[in-house]
Amino acid sequence: VTAATGxxxxxxxxxxxxxxxxxxxxxxxxxxxxxxxxxxxxxxxxRAGGLLLAFPAILPAALTLIESREGTSAxxxxxxxxxxxxxxxxxxxLVVLALAGRILPAPAILVAAAVWLVTSALLxxxxxxxxGVLGEQxxxxxxxxxxxxxxxxxxxxxxLTVAVAESCSGGVLAALLxxxxxxxxxxxxxxxxxxxxxxxxLLGVPPEVLERxxxxxxxxxxxxxxxxxRRMGADVGLSVTGLxxxxxxxxxxxxxxxxxxxxxxxxxxxxxxxxxPEANRGDAVRAALRLCCEVVSERPEPAVTPPPGxxxxxxxx
Amino acid sequence: xxxxxxxxxxGMAGGALVVVFSLLGELxxxxxxxxxxxxxxxxxxxxxxxxTGVRGETAVHESVLGMVAGAVSLVxxxxxxxxxxxxxxxxxxxxxxxxVWLAAAAGLYVVALR
Numbered sequence: 001v002t003a004a005t006g007x008x009x010x011x012x013x014x015x016x017x018x019x020x021x022x023x024x025x026x027x028x029x030x031x032x033x034x035x036x037x038x039x040x041x042x043x044x045x046x047r048a049g050g051l052l053l054a055f056p057a058i059l060p061a062a063l064t065l066i067e068s069r070e071g072t073s074a075x076x077x078x079x080x081x082x083x084x085x086x087x088x089x090x091x092x093x094l095v096v097l098a099l100a101g102r103i104l105p106a107p108a109i110l111v112a113a114a115v116w117l118v119t120s121a122l123l124x125x126x127x128x129x130x131x132g133v134l135g136e137q138x139x140x141x142x143x144x145x146x147x148x149x150x151x152x153x154x155x156x157x158x159x160l161t162v163a164v165a166e167s168c169s170g171g172v173l174a175a176l177l178x179x180x181x182x183x184x185x186x187x188x189x190x191x192x193x194x195x196x197x198x199x200x201x202l203l204g205v206p207p208e209v210l211e212r213x214x215x216x217x218x219x220x221x222x223x224x225x226x227x228x229x230r231r232m233g234a235d236v237g238l239s240v241t242g243l244x245x246x247x248x249x250x251x252x253x254x255x256x257x258x259x260x261x262x263x264x265x266x267x268x269x270x271x272x273x274x275x276x277p278e279a280n281r282g283d284a285v286r287a288a289l290r291l292c293c294e295v296v297s298e299r300p301e302p303a304v305t306p307p308p309g310x311x312x313x314x315x316x317x
Numbered sequence: 318x319x320x321x322x323x324x325x326x327x328g329m330a331g332g333a334l335v336v337v338f339s340l341l342g343e344l345x346x347x348x349x350x351x352x353x354x355x356x357x358x359x360x361x362x363x364x365x366x367x368x369t370g371v372r373g374e375t376a377v378h379e380s381v382l383g384m385v386a387g388a389v390s391l392v393x394x395x396x397x398x399x400x401x402x403x404x405x406x407x408x409x410x411x412x413x414x415x416x417v418w419l420a421a422a423a424g425l426y427v428v429a430l431r
Contacts, residue, residue: 023339023340027333027335029332029335030331030333030336031332032328033360034363035327037327037360038323038364041380046368046379046383047379047383047426048383049383050379051384052383054387054390054391056391056394056415056418058339058355059356059394059395059411059415060407060408064408064411066407067406067407077352078351078355079355079399079402083392084352084353084356085354085355086391089356089357089384090388090389092358093388096365105377106370109369120353124353
């Protein structure tokens with residue numbers, strides 16, 4: 001119950017933190033298309049105006065905003081849902097037509113809206129069930145190389161090098177960092193240590209840390225980041241360890257620890273929003289790139305305490 | 318209320334409902350489920366309710382006939398957007414989807430509605 005309450009409250013916090021400009025843009029698009037539908041209806045007839053009632057008014061703004069905030073994978077997930085919503089919209093219009101003459105238009109529209117919601121939800125969960133039965137195809141996260149550019153730039157500007165230690169991200173972080181133009185100046189290399197013995201032997205994660213805290217823990221992520229620095233002679237070490245799609249050790253899927261060890265100390269981020277394997281990997285990689293920028297830019301100074309339960313923590317390696 | 322007033326009312330109501338459905342989408346997870354609200358009939362609900370009050374039942378019926386064609390076009394646009402956003406990123410990918418909607422809607426209007 002506590003976790004559920006926390007989840008709801010964190011979503012409400014995110015809602016309150018939405019930029020007013022985002023909402024104003026969506027309002028503007030919605031208002032403009034509504035007025036356009038009215039004008040077309042007056043000029044060319046109600047049928048032509050009715051076409052515009054299903055115009056994808058907020059799709060470009062919504063997808064662009066989602067992509068800028070959460071990446072391309074999230075935008076694609078959103079548009080997959082929009083396909084379902086659009087099918088529901090066909091049903092909405094058919095229900096209004098079917099109820100015409102039987103009940104008043106206003107109640108018919110409200111009934112159709114309820115049918116839209118139920119139909120869309122059934123189509124969505126039916127699709128999820130079908131994907132499970134047929135064996136859904138898994139993809140690696142669609143993180144643009146451009147998203148690694150700020151970290152590479154920061155490293156280059158500071159004259160530092162980076163190495164990565166990856167578990168659940170399976171080399172995606174290394175692939176991104178090596179795809180950035182001029183990667184050879186900042187990237188030393190990476191180690192994919194998926195098994196616990198690989199974490200011990202290749203990265204020097206102490207056995208007692210793995211025994212006591214588990215492979216998915218802040219202590220293991222920290223040891224991996226520090227270990228890969230030493231092993232590869234890099235100035236900055238990044239690490240990712242977590243549960244991409246299945247629970248383990250009593251921990252839920254989506255729980256991922258990301259660490260960055262640099263000259264100024266170690267920063268760790270704890271991710272716990274389960275958005276599916278592909279998106280979870282993408283979130284972890286983005287968090288690692290963000291932490292990389294932070295450890296490169298920070299000077300050794302007293303620790304800043306983040307808000308409880310959120311954001312990265314900082315400690316000395 | 319004059320025609321300008323009705324248009325303004327449509328704009329305000331349509332914009333407000335779009336924002337309400339967007340906020341619902343922001344609250345929900347996973348993202349693909351929340352995406353349903355990106356294709357919610359927000360503008361349709363606002364506009365049809367106002368049309369009901371101002372122009373009567375026949376106008377609503379005519380509007381909804383057009384909306385069926387628009388919604389079918391929207392399905393096509395969203396299907397195309399899955400691939401176009403992947404290939405061209407969101408700004409250009411969604412503009413390509415709008416192009417598909419315009420072409421499909423114009424075609425359906427000429428063939429079935431005019």
